[in-house]
Amino acid sequence: MVAELNYxxxxxxxxxxxxxxxxxIGTGFVVIYKATKILNFAHGEILMLAAYFCVLLIERFxxxxxxxxxxxxxxxxxxxxxxxxxxxxxxxxxxxxAVVMVTLGLSIILRPLTGMVFGFGNVMFPSPFPQSPIVIxxxxxxxxxxxxxxISCVVMVIFFLFFKYSKLxxxxxxxxxxxxxxxxxxxxxxxxxxxxxxxxxxxxxISGVLLANVLVMNLNLSFVAIKVFPAIIxxxxxxVVGALIGGLIIGLFENLVGGYLDLYVSGIKEISAYIILFVxxxxxxxxxxxxxxxxxx
Amino acid sequence: xxxxxxxxxxxxxxxxxxxxxxxxxxxxTVLLFTLILLPFFVGRYTLYTINLVGIYIIGAIGLNILTGxxxxxxxxxxxFLAIGAYTTTILGERSGLHFYVLIPLSGVIxxxxxxxxxxxxxxxxxxxxxxxxxxxxxxxxxxLFQWEGLTHGALGMAxxxxxxxxxxxxxxxxxxxxxxxxxxxxxxxxxxMMRMKIGRAFVAIRDRDIAAEVIGVxxxxxxxxxxxxxxxxxxVSGSLFAYYTTHINPEYFTIFLSVExxxxxxxxxxxSIxxSIxxAMFIxxxxxxxRIFFGxxxxxFNLSGFVFTQQLKVITYGVLIILFLIFESGGLxxxxxxxxxxxxxxxxxx
Numbered sequence: 001m002v003a004e005l006n007y008x009x010x011x012x013x014x015x016x017x018x019x020x021x022x023x024x025i026g027t028g029f030v031v032i033y034k035a036t037k038i039l040n041f042a043h044g045e046i047l048m049l050a051a052y053f054c055v056l057l058i059e060r061f062x063x064x065x066x067x068x069x070x071x072x073x074x075x076x077x078x079x080x081x082x083x084x085x086x087x088x089x090x091x092x093x094x095x096x097x098a099v100v101m102v103t104l105g106l107s108i109i110l111r112p113l114t115g116m117v118f119g120f121g122n123v124m125f126p127s128p129f130p131q132s133p134i135v136i137x138x139x140x141x142x143x144x145x146x147x148x149x150x151i152s153c154v155v156m157v158i159f160f161l162f163f164k165y166s167k168l169x170x171x172x173x174x175x176x177x178x179x180x181x182x183x184x185x186x187x188x189x190x191x192x193x194x195x196x197x198x199x200x201x202x203x204x205x206i207s208g209v210l211l212a213n214v215l216v217m218n219l220n221l222s223f224v225a226i227k228v229f230p231a232i233i234x235x236x237x238x239x240v241v242g243a244l245i246g247g248l249i250i251g252l253f254e255n256l257v258g259g260y261l262d263l264y265v266s267g268i269k270e271i272s273a274y275i276i277l278f279v280x281x282x283x284x285x286x287x288x289x290x291x292x293x294x295x296x297x
Numbered sequence: 298x299x300x301x302x303x304x305x306x307x308x309x310x311x312x313x314x315x316x317x318x319x320x321x322x323x324x325x326t327v328l329l330f331t332l333i334l335l336p337f338f339v340g341r342y343t344l345y346t347i348n349l350v351g352i353y354i355i356g357a358i359g360l361n362i363l364t365g366x367x368x369x370x371x372x373x374x375x376x377f378l379a380i381g382a383y384t385t386t387i388l389g390e391r392s393g394l395h396f397y398v399l400i401p402l403s404g405v406i407x408x409x410x411x412x413x414x415x416x417x418x419x420x421x422x423x424x425x426x427x428x429x430x431x432x433x434x435x436x437x438x439x440x441l442f443q444w445e446g447l448t449h450g451a452l453g454m455a456x457x458x459x460x461x462x463x464x465x466x467x468x469x470x471x472x473x474x475x476x477x478x479x480x481x482x483x484x485x486x487x488x489x490m491m492r493m494k495i496g497r498a499f500v501a502i503r504d505r506d507i508a509a510e511v512i513g514v515x516x517x518x519x520x521x522x523x524x525x526x527x528x529x530x531x532x533v534s535g536s537l538f539a540y541y542t543t544h545i546n547p548e549y550f551t552i553f554l555s556v557e558x559x560x561x562x563x564x565x566x567x568x569s570i571x572x573s574i575x576x577a578m579f580i581x582x583x584x585x586x587x588r589i590f591f592g593x594x595x596x597x598f599n600l601s602g603f604v605f606t607q608q609l610k611v612i613t614y615g616v617l618i619i620l621f622l623i624f625e626s627g628g629l630x631x632x633x634x635x636x637x638x639x640x641x642x643x644x645x646x647x
Contacts, residue, residue, distance in 0.1 A: 039424045090623050096423050097370055098622045101563060104372070105618030108556055112608030229428050237424070271439045274432035281429045282417040
C-alpha cells in the first residue's frame with residue numbers, strides 16, 4: 001500500500017516537473033498567438049536550436065553555464081526578431097492558412113539544418129546540476145527536475161505580472177485585442193509584433209535549455225513542442241494562466257498514463273497527450289480559459 | 298475564364314462543356330498521345346519518378362479539395378494515405394481480392410474513416426482544425442507501429458501483386474498505364490465535381506461560412522462531404538502506392554509526408570485541380586533535378602561535400618513553401634494564368 005502510494009507520488013512529482021516545462025513552452029505559443037493571432041509551428045525548432053547553441057557555447061567556447069544560458073536567450077530573441085522581420089512581416093494581411101503554413105515551412109527547414117550543422121546523434125548536455133538525486137521520504141527528485149520546476153514557476157510569474165501590470169504588457173494585450181484601435185491609440189503595432197516574437201523565442205530558449213537537462217538531447221527535442229499543443233488547447237490558446245494549468249495537467253496525465261498503462265499498451269504515454277487534444281477539441285474547443293469562439297455547422 | 302477573341306458561346310451546352318474550343322480539344326489530344334507514347338521513350342528511373350508523381354497527383358487532388366476548395370486545413374493527410382495503403386495490403390493478403398475491387402474498396406474504407414474524423418472536426422476551424430488533424434495523423438502512425446498483429450509494426454508489410462486476366466502487372470510501364478488511367482478518371486471527376494453544386498458549395502464555405510449557410514448550403518453536410526471525398530482520393534492514392542512500391546512501412550507516413558502534400562498544393566495553387574497536378578509534378582521532379590544538379594557539381598568540381606540528402610530535400614520543400622506563400626500565393630497555376638492572359642491580350646496589358 002505504502003509502496004503504491006509512493007509510486008503514485010513519484011509519478012506526480014516528475015509529472016509536475018515535466019508539466020512546468022510544458023507550461024513555459026506553452027507561454028511561448030500564447031505570447032505570439034495573443035499578439036498576432038497565429039500559431040507558431042516552428043516554436044519547437046527554435047527550442048531545439050537554443051539547446052544546441054547553449055551546448056556549443058559551453059563546450060566550444062568554454063562559457064560557464066549561466067553566461068551561456070543568458071547568451072542563448074539573447075540569441076533566441078534575435079532569432080525571433082529576424083523571423084518576424086524577414087518572414088512574418090511580409091505575410092501580414094494574408095489569410096491565416098498561409099501564415100501558419102509559413103511557420104510550418106520554417107519548422108521543416110530548421111530541423112534538418114540544425115542536424116547538418118550540429119550532427120544528428122545524441123548530445124550529452126553538460127548539466128550544471130549535481131547528478132545525485134534528492135530523496136524526500138522515498139520520493140526521488142533529481143536536481144535537474146527540481147530546478148526546472150523552480151525556473152519554470154519563476155518565468156510564469158514574471159509573465160503573469162508582465163502582462164497584468166507593465167505598460168508594454170498592456171500594450172501587447174491591446175494590440176492582440178484590436179489591432180486597429182491599438183494602432184490609433186498610439187501603440188506601435190509593428191514593434192509589438194517584433195517584441196512578441198522576440199519574447200516567445202526567448203521562452204523557447206529557456207525551455208530548450210531546461211529540457212536538454214531533463215531529456216535525451218537530439219533533434220527529437222523539437223517534437224516536445226508539438227506535445228504542448230494539447231496543453232495550450234486545454235488552457236485556451238490566448239491565456240497565459242491557461243498555458244500554466246494546461247501544461248501541468250498534461251504533464252501529470254502523461255506521466256500517470258505512462259506509469260500505469262504502459263505495461264498493458266506499450267508507448268501509450270507518447271500519444272496520450274494527442275488523445276486528450278482530440279477529446280478537448282471535440283468537447284470544449286476554446287479550452288478552459290480561452291476566449292469563446294463559436295463555429296456554426 | 299479568359300477566352301480567346303472570336304470565341305462565341307451561343308448555347309448553354311457550349312457554356313457547360315469542359316473543352317470549349319477546338320484548340321483545347323486539339324491540345325488535349327496531343328497530350329493524350331504524348332502520354333501514351335511517353336513510357337516507350339524514357340528510362341526506367343524516369344518512369345519510376347513519373348509513376349510516383351501520378352500517385353502524388355491523386356493524393357494532392359484529395360488534399361486540395363479539402364484544404365484548397367473547402368478551406369479546412371489538414372495536417373493529417375498522411376494518415377489517410379496510410380489507411381488506404383494498409384487496407385489494400387491487409388485485405389489483399391487475407392482475402393486475395395482483385396485490385397479492381399481493392400483499389401475502390403480502399404478508397405471507400407478511407408472515406409468512412411474520413412467521415413468519422415470529419416464529424417467531430419465540424420466545430421473547429423483554422424488552427425484548431427490543423428492541430429486536430431495533426432494529432433489524428435500522429436495517433437494513426439502510432440497505431441500502425443503498435444498494432445503488430447495487424448500491421449507487423451515497424452517491419453512493414455509486403456503488398457500483394459496486381460494480377461489482371463492471368464498476367465502480372467509488375468513492370469513500371471504496365472503500372473504507368475494503370476496509374477495514368479486512374480489519374481485521368483479521378484482528375485476529370487474532381488474537375489467536374491468542383492464545377493458542380495458540390496464544388497461551389499465548398500468554395501462558398503471556404504470564403505465565408507455564414508454567408509454560405511444563408512444562401513442555403515448545408516454546412517454540416519458539405520463539410521463532412523469534403524472530408525469524405527478528400528479521404529477517398531487519399532485512400533486510392535495510398536492503395537496505388539502500396540501496389541507500386543510493393544512494401545509499406547509506417548515510417549513513411551509521417552507528419553513530413555503531410556507537409557509534403559501541403560507543399561504540393563501550395564506550390565501548385567490552392568483551390569485548383571490543375572494546381573494539384575502541377576504542384577505534384579513540381580514537388581516530385583524538383584528533388585530529382587537537384588539530385589542530378591548536385592551530382593553534376595560533384596563530377597565537374599570533384600567536391601564530395603555536395604550530396605543531395607533526404608535533409609536537403611526536406612529543406613527544399615520548406616523553402617519552396619515559404620517562397621511561394623510570400624511571393625506567389627496563387628502558386629504555379631496563378632503564374633500560368635498570368636502568363637497566358639498576357640499572351641492572349643497582347644499587346645494590351647489586360
